[in-house]
Every structure is written in structure tokens, then in C-alpha cells.
Amino acid sequence: MKCEEFYKNYFGIESPYEYQVKVWDGIYSLKYPLLIKAPTGSGKTEAVLAPFLSQFINNSFSIAPRLIYLLPMRVLVNNVAQRIKKYCEKVSPYISVEIQHGDLPSAPFFIADIIVTTLDQFLYGFARASKQVGRHIDVPAGAIASSMVVFDEAHMYRDEFTFSITRALMEILYKSNIPFVVMTATMPESLDKNLFENISMDSERRIFGDIDLKSHLEITIKEEPLIKNNEVNISDEILEEIKHKKTLIVLNQVGRAQRVYEEIKNRLDLNNGKIVLLHSRFTKSDRERHEKEAVSIIPHKEDGMIIRPEKRGIVVSTQVLEAGIDFSSELLLTELAPADCLVQRAGRCARYEGENGKMIIFPVEDDKGHLPYKKEHLEKALEWLKINSVFNIKDFNQVCFFADQTLDYQANDYEARDTLIDLYECVLYADEKPENIQLREGKPITLVIIDLSIGEGRKKEDRIRNVLQKTNIRANSISVDFKVGWKLLKDGILKYRLTFDAEKGLWDFVETQDISPFNYYLLEKDNYDPYKGVIPDASSFII
The missing domain is CATH 3.40.50.300 (P-loop containing nucleotide triphosphate hydrolases)
Structure with a gap:
């Protein structure tokens, strides 16, 4: 099926943009990696989705049998996954789209047709972090090896540490012949050159969508x-x-x-x-x-x-x-x-x-x-x-000039080299502690919101235990930087750390005097508003 025919029949788009046609041709020609620069709202998601989904029409999977779509923040995952699902439903009811992130690990092995996830979760899967997937440590890495990987809005990580890991991952994918696509509306030239420094990129692999959206x-x-x-x-x-x-x-x-x-x-x-x-x-x-x-x-x-x-x-x-x-x-x-x-x-x-x-x-x-x-x-x-x-x-040309003139994002060369070695070792030997692998300089904790008014028991401790058994931990949890936890602890708001008894399958808690990354902590509902979020504002720099 031709590109124009697919867009018209399945996306309801009479005529794709010229750059979308180039992306179609580039993906089908297996010219990887691809770097797509195009304005916001110009259909970059559709550009990579169209050739991948067309495989289900042709019943021929020359590109890859699955797609892993990476986003910079988990708050974007649900919205993008829903958009992708709507497109997939028009092609076939049998195409599976799953979400993978810390809140909802419904596809922990990356085995659906399309996985929408964060770069953090992709890193854990790639590095075979065994506590993320139990004993099946090779399944996520094997799934990645047979996928096309899309890095959406790759410029949004901003700090040198995260860029260094992104660069290391891209270099491993490149050397492993795993197809990947990088998409951005505003990546400055400094970061473009830095991320692809050790990756061969000719003009055909760089696709520029200079679209006049007439707005x-x-x-x-x-x-x-x-x-x-x-x-x-x-x-x-x-x-x-x-x-x-x-x-x-x-x-x-x-x-x-x-x-x-x-x-x-x-x-x-x-x-x-x-x-x-x-x-x-x-x-x-x-x-x-x-x-x-x-x-x-x-x-x-x-x-x-x-x-x-x-x-x-x-x-x-x-x-x-x-x-x-x-x-x-x-x-x-x-x-x-x-x-x-x-x-x-x-x-x-x-x-x-x-x-x-x-x-x-x-x-x-x-x-x-x-x-x-x-x-x-x-x-x-x-x-x-x-x-x-x-x-x-x-005007996209002016936008690119604006970004190039005012931004200097780049990976740290020394960190990228060290990270590359660490990732190779993780892939070879599997890391038993996800805490040893991190994507960002900050480390997260999880706050679990509990409503003591529904708890039973005379003592507060008994009411907390009773509420924990009634609470959907994942649905009522929030991931924040551990520095936020320290501020809440200092203000006397956080007092208890959650523990889990794997044999009994029950949550419990202990009093805490410190905050450790990757742990769960109780936050009473008095400090949470369903319309405003966590209160009071514990840290100015967590988004």
C-alpha cells in the first residue's frame, strides 16, 4: 500500500505532508536512525505510526514486529497511548497497545504490538533490571531487540546526566542494528551534534518538516x-x-x-x-x-x-x-x-x-x-x-534559529562513556537492583495517599493498617523527587514508610526518620486535594 493511500484510508488525511512521505520512505528503506525535526502539531506521531501500522495491512513485517514509543514524562503516556489506540482501531481490532510506566506496569515485558512508555522504564527493561520483571529478565531486552524504538521530544530531558544516558542508549541501539527514530520540534543544534557524534548520519537520515500551519x-x-x-x-x-x-x-x-x-x-x-x-x-x-x-x-x-x-x-x-x-x-x-x-x-x-x-x-x-x-x-x-x-x-525556520541561538544542551562526554560501559555490563549480567540504574540525577520516592476517616480501630496504627488493605496503592500513589520527601519529613508531614510482606501479600508501615530513594511513604489525605494535588508546596522545582 502506498503512503498517500494509507493516510487517506486509515488516518482520514487526504494528503500527507512531504516530510511524512519522506519518513515513510526512510522507515521502509530501513535507513536508520532517522532524526525528524518538525513543528508542534504537524503530525510527527502519525509520521512514524503510519508505516509501522501499514505492515498489518500488508501482513508483512519488514520494519519490525513491534513499536516502542518513548516519552520524556509519564504524565504524557496515557494521552499519547489513547491517540495511538484510536488509529490502531481503524487498522485492525487485533493490534495491542499497552502502557508501561511506574504507575501502571500492564506490559512489563514489552510484548504488545505497541508499547507506550517512558525513557526511565525503557532503560530498566533494556538493562534487564530483574526486580522490575521478576525472573524473566531476558524478556524485555529480547522484545526491544525486535522493535522499532521512537524517542519522542528527545530534547526535553535538559540535564547533561540524562542526555548522556540517552546518548549511550542510542549508540548501543545503533551498534546492535536496532531501528530507532528521534523526533523533536525544538532540539538545538548543540544537542543534535552531540547525541549523534558517534553515529553515522547522512542527509537522508535527517528529515526536516518545514510546515506552514497557516496559524x-x-x-x-x-x-x-x-x-x-x-x-x-x-x-x-x-x-x-x-x-x-x-x-x-x-x-x-x-x-x-x-x-x-x-x-x-x-x-x-x-x-x-x-x-x-x-x-x-x-x-x-x-x-x-x-x-x-x-x-x-x-x-x-x-x-x-x-x-x-x-x-x-x-x-x-x-x-x-x-x-x-x-x-x-x-x-x-x-x-x-x-x-x-x-x-x-x-x-x-x-x-x-x-x-x-x-x-x-x-x-x-x-x-x-x-x-x-x-x-x-x-x-x-x-x-x-x-x-x-x-x-x-x-514559523519553523525561525523557531529553530531561536533554539539554536539561546540553548546549549548537550551530553557530558565523560558521563556518556562511563554510562555506555555500565549499560553493556547490565545487558551482559543483569542488574539485580534497579536502584543501581538511574536516568536522572534526582531519584524518586512514591507517596501513597490514605484516608484515615475510613479506617477501623481505636489506635491510629490499627486504622492505618486497615486503610492500607482497602487502598489501591497504584491508583492512589504519586512519584516525586526524594528532596520533596525530605521537606515533607522536616515539616512533620511524612512520618511512615511503607513495607510489603511478599509472603502474606500485605502492606505494613514503620516510623521513619529519613527518606530513601525508591521507597514508599504514607501521606494523609489532609495534605492532598484531588483538585489541587499535594499540599503544601514542598519543593519549587518538581513539575
Whole structure:
């Protein structure tokens, strides 16, 4: 089946973009690896999905029998998996799509037709971390060896440590002849050269999608921060615009997002609309609910058609929606961020052809206001925007220049070399402790939300044990950096660490005086709001 025919019959797209045709040809010609650079909203996911799914029509699997789709954050996994499932249903009801991440290990062996997962989980599977998959340590590695691997928005990891591991993984895949594709809208030239330094890349393997989406976004830069001295700085004029436009507001830190959410709720009559808060400090069940609601109240696509909700819709978020969420606001309020983040956020406003939108950029306060980003990247972005006042953030050539001029992301050569050796050893011998393998400099802990009001027993300890047996641990858990745990412990909020008796199959707990990575800790429901997430804000730099 030809490329154009497949897109028309199964994706409902009359004519694919030129770059999508090149991706189709490149994948079928087995010209790996491929690097795809194309604007947000231009169909990069469809570009790699189309040739893979066409194998099921032809009943010939010359590309690979399975696809592993990697995302930078677990909060993106569910949304992207649902999009992929809808496409698969149009091709065949027998194509299996499974999610693999720390919250929901429904496909721990990577054996479905399509696995949507995070880079963290891919690393554990590749390194044969035995505690992740029990005694079946060779199954994930074997599945990876027979897959096409897609790194989506590979620039979003940002720190040198994670880039070094990504680079090591890519070099192993390359030397092992495992096909892989890297996709990005805003990878700066510095990172491009660095990641592929030891990988042969000719011009045919670099596909540039210079797409004119025929949409426009007016940019305004404010002088005062959106939050100043802990007070939300939204003028009556801007509030009036929010009343009449589908609005997205993006903050760099969870605590600030929570404050803006509360401010707008208090100042606006929401009887004729909804406001939703999105960030990573919600339980799995609450996060899924908020994601679905956020998409439903902002213009979005369903089966190729744009759905425009009638009522007022406001989404307040951190950077968790910078990739993977397909909706299009009319008004975007955002804190200053690095060039790639601003471009990604702009990709959620006036996203569809012929749309016009407005983007208002607010500076951040000094001190730690720039976190989780490097202060210099924010300063360079702001300086560049002020000098280039006619910048069109919907013009992809200008976007690439913006990223190249203000960002210097790259892997650490020494760390990449050491990581390569570590990964080879893991693959050869299997690592019994996942704690020995990490993707990021920070390490996670898991907070489990418990509601003591439903517990039975006179003593608090008895009520906790009773509640644990009634609680769905995975659905009510949140993964955060262990530094957040230390702050909560210091404030007297975290007091107990969870333990698990494998023989009895029961959870228990012990009092704790410290916080250790990869452990589970109890957080009482008084410190959690299903609409706001974990409270109080324990750390400024966890998204």
C-alpha cells in the first residue's frame, strides 16, 4: 500500500505532508536512525505510526514486529497511548497497545504490538533490571531487540546526566542494528551534534518538516511577573480576556500553578465553564481525570475533526503538557521559560490551521523563580525575544534559529562513556537492583495517599493498617523527587514508610526518620486535594 493511500484510508488525511512521505520512505528503506525535526502539531506521531501500522495491512513485517514509543514524562503516556489506540482501531481490532510506566506496569515485558512508555522504564527493561520483571529478565531486552524504538521530544530531558544516558542508549541501539527514530520540534543544534557524534548520519537520515500551519500567534511580553511577592498579578483587563477565550496558563512550578488556579476560581464566575489544574503531583486516578477534562474543555481533535466546546474553558498547568496533548487554546499566558519550552507551549495555542491566538509572556521573580530551568536559558530567551520583536513563533525556520541561538544542551562526554560501559555490563549480567540504574540525577520516592476517616480501630496504627488493605496503592500513589520527601519529613508531614510482606501479600508501615530513594511513604489525605494535588508546596522545582 502506498503512503498517500494509507493516510487517506486509515488516518482520514487526504494528503500527507512531504516530510511524512519522506519518513515513510526512510522507515521502509530501513535507513536508520532517522532524526525528524518538525513543528508542534504537524503530525510527527502519525509520521512514524503510519508505516509501522501499514505492515498489518500488508501482513508483512519488514520494519519490525513491534513499536516502542518513548516519552520524556509519564504524565504524557496515557494521552499519547489513547491517540495511538484510536488509529490502531481503524487498522485492525487485533493490534495491542499497552502502557508501561511506574504507575501502571500492564506490559512489563514489552510484548504488545505497541508499547507506550517512558525513557526511565525503557532503560530498566533494556538493562534487564530483574526486580522490575521478576525472573524473566531476558524478556524485555529480547522484545526491544525486535522493535522499532521512537524517542519522542528527545530534547526535553535538559540535564547533561540524562542526555548522556540517552546518548549511550542510542549508540548501543545503533551498534546492535536496532531501528530507532528521534523526533523533536525544538532540539538545538548543540544537542543534535552531540547525541549523534558517534553515529553515522547522512542527509537522508535527517528529515526536516518545514510546515506552514497557516496559524498566527501574537506575542506580548509583560514587565511584571505573573506572581509577585506571593500575589497573583492578573489584571482586570487580562481577566476579561480569560472570560471570553479558551485559555491555557502555564507556570514553571507547582506551587505557583496552584496559586493561580485558586485566584482565577475566586475571581471568576465558573457556572458557565470549567477550570482544570494539571501537574505531576496528582494521584494516577486524579491525573487521568484532569487530563481528560482539560482536553474536553479546550478545542481539540476527535477522529480528525476539530471539536470546539461552547462553554468557558481554562487550563492551568505546569510544563507537563508541553508535548503529547493535542488541543488548541485561544489565549496563552505563560511564565518565561527556555526557548524550547516557549515553543512547545505556543504549540498548544492557535494549533490548528487558520487559527489566531494571543501569547502573553511574564518574567519570573529573582532568586529561585527560574527553577527548574537554568537562569541563563531564561535570560537568553528574553533578550533574544526583545531584540527580535517581529519573531513569528509559528514559523519553523525561525523557531529553530531561536533554539539554536539561546540553548546549549548537550551530553557530558565523560558521563556518556562511563554510562555506555555500565549499560553493556547490565545487558551482559543483569542488574539485580534497579536502584543501581538511574536516568536522572534526582531519584524518586512514591507517596501513597490514605484516608484515615475510613479506617477501623481505636489506635491510629490499627486504622492505618486497615486503610492500607482497602487502598489501591497504584491508583492512589504519586512519584516525586526524594528532596520533596525530605521537606515533607522536616515539616512533620511524612512520618511512615511503607513495607510489603511478599509472603502474606500485605502492606505494613514503620516510623521513619529519613527518606530513601525508591521507597514508599504514607501521606494523609489532609495534605492532598484531588483538585489541587499535594499540599503544601514542598519543593519549587518538581513539575
